[in-house]
Amino acid sequence: MxxxxxxxxxxxxxxxxxxxxxxxxxxxxxxxxxxxxxxxxxxxxxxxxxxxxxxxxxxxxxxxxxxxxxxxxxxxxxxxxxxxxxxxxxxxxxxxxxxxxxxxxxxxxxxxxxxxxxxxxxxxxxxxxxxxxxxxxxxxxxxxxxxxxxxxxxxxxxxxxxTEEDIDIVTALSGSGPAYFFFFMECLVDTACQLGLSKETAMALTKQTAAGAGHMVLEENIDIGDLRSAVTSPGGTTEKAIEVLLESGFRESITLALKAAHSRALQLSNNSHSAQ
Ligand SMILES: NC(=O)c1ccc[n+]([C@@H]2O[C@H](COP(=O)([O-])OP(=O)(O)OC[C@H]3O[C@@H](n4cnc5c(N)ncnc54)[C@H](OP(=O)(O)O)[C@@H]3O)[C@@H](O)[C@H]2O)c1
The missing domain is CATH 3.40.50.720 (NAD(P)-binding Rossmann-like Domain)
Incomplete structure (x- = not known):
């Protein structure tokens, strides 16, 4: 090297x-x-x-x-x-x-x-x-x-x-992935502002929370679902929020979004093939 x-x-x-x-x-x-x-x-x-x-x-x-x-x-x-x-x-x-x-x-x-x-x-x-x-x-x-x-x-x-096909999945997951997290953070900031926090405080709390969650996922050898359960006490605030996310089709939306990004990646790869 x-x-x-x-x-x-x-x-x-x-x-x-x-x-x-x-x-x-x-x-x-x-x-x-x-x-x-x-x-x-x-x-x-x-x-x-x-x-x-x-x-x-x-x-x-x-x-x-x-x-x-x-x-x-x-x-x-x-x-x-x-x-x-x-x-x-x-x-x-x-x-x-x-x-x-x-x-x-x-x-x-x-x-x-x-x-x-x-x-x-x-x-x-x-x-x-x-x-x-x-x-x-x-x-x-x-x-x-x-x-x-x-x-x-x-x-x-x-x-x-x-396989090279896996790269199209990588494109949809980690290539585009940062934008999914940024979008989620934008939504959190907007709502915290609606609830009464200043934009500056909402932004600082959101950034630190995202970084903290990322560090926990990387540093603790614990399944992501288990980490989520650990902060979801029965009858608590997190449980209420997750319930609303699930009822409003959050999981399905993520699946649809990732599949749409994957289809687009496939299309771009196929275009590069046909450009030969
Ligand atoms: N940035 C990312 O996070 C990211 C992530 C994944 C993949 N990629 C891929 O990485 C590639 C580069 O992205 P980037 O963000 O670094 O783009 P970028 O900042 O636009 O850099 C591309 C550079 O290439 C120059 N260039 C244009 N024609 C050239 C030629 N014929 N020979 C040599 N250099 C030429 C451009 O000059 P001019 O500005 O004068 O045209 C520009 O300085 C892209 O294909 C992108 O899809 C980027």
Whole structure:
């Protein structure tokens, strides 16, 4: 890992959080390269540490061990075209983080026998609390997989999937997931304000409660349902609230929402297939 050269094609928010994570985990800046057509994005990437920045993607990608395609889905084709003729060989590992872009699409675009990993990170990676799902169907050794794992482990937790279809579920669950929690928190704040708390206090209490619940789930080796039961005393306030949530179809709404996000993820992946 220490010696591998990692190139980021695209130096936007996600690439910068990964670069920051790599630098904090002790990877030397000279092993990290970045290209972005936006000089401001490159400047921000450079402010993270002494990495190498490039004003053309071919030079950035030339000879890299790992190339991370950190661009929006609609420019993945263009990004692949720009590095196709550089020294990508069968040992190069290409990682795509673009939503809905399949490994087959990347293979087709690069027209090379390189190794491809598809990853779905999420926004908490920006603060070191990401959850990333990863998948590969390319033959690669443990060391190569470990290098890519370390890139995403530097900004959170990593989970390897058995099939590429699983990545569409990851997209609906943890990719979109932060927004579900934010939405739930928005609803709590709004209602607490209606009941009479100031917005500032409602917000502070909601944030701390969400963070506290998250920490309990991660730190205590207890089933989530059991944690909920533990704070739901018979005849108490929590029981009343949960009763209303269940009666008003909360569980069904969550199921419908997650299934809708999954269908959309499938649709995007299929579009990337048919774009070949
Ligand atoms: N942010 C997240 O939490 C998150 C979560 C999961 C997955 N992702 C995926 O990660 C990818 C990057 O997301 P992001 O939030 O980092 O996006 P972003 O901030 O918009 O960064 C993308 C960067 O790529 C640059 N770019 C455009 N065309 C390029 C090209 N041909 N070659 C190289 N760079 C190019 C863009 O420059 P311009 O601005 O000048 O176009 C921009 O600086 C997306 O595919 C997204 O779906 C992001």
């Amino acid at each position: 220490e010696k591998a050269t990692i190139t980021f094609i695209g130096a936007g928010n996600m690439a910068r959080s990964l670069i920051g994570g790599l630098l904090s985990s002790g990877i030397r800046g000279k092993n990290i390269r970045a290209f972005d057509p936006d000089p401001e994005a490159l400047k921000s990437a450079l402010s993270l540490g002494p990495i190498s920045i490039y004003d053309d993607s071919q030079s950035a990608a030339d000879g890299a061990d790992v190339i991370v395609l950190a661009v929006k889905p609609q420019v993945v084709r263009e990004a692949c075209e720009s590095i196709r003729t550089c020294a990508i060989n069968q040992d190069t590992v290409v990682v795509t983080i673009a939503a809905g872009i399949t490994t087959a699409f990347i293979k087709e675009q690069l027209q090379e026998n390189c190794k491809i990993i598809r990853c779905m990170p999420n926004t908490p990676a920006l603060v070191g609390w990401g959850a990333s799902g990863l998948f590969t169907n390319s033959k690669m050794d443990d060391e190569e997989k470990n290098i890519v794992d370390s890139i995403f482990a530097a900004v959170g937790a990593t989970f390897w999937m058995d």
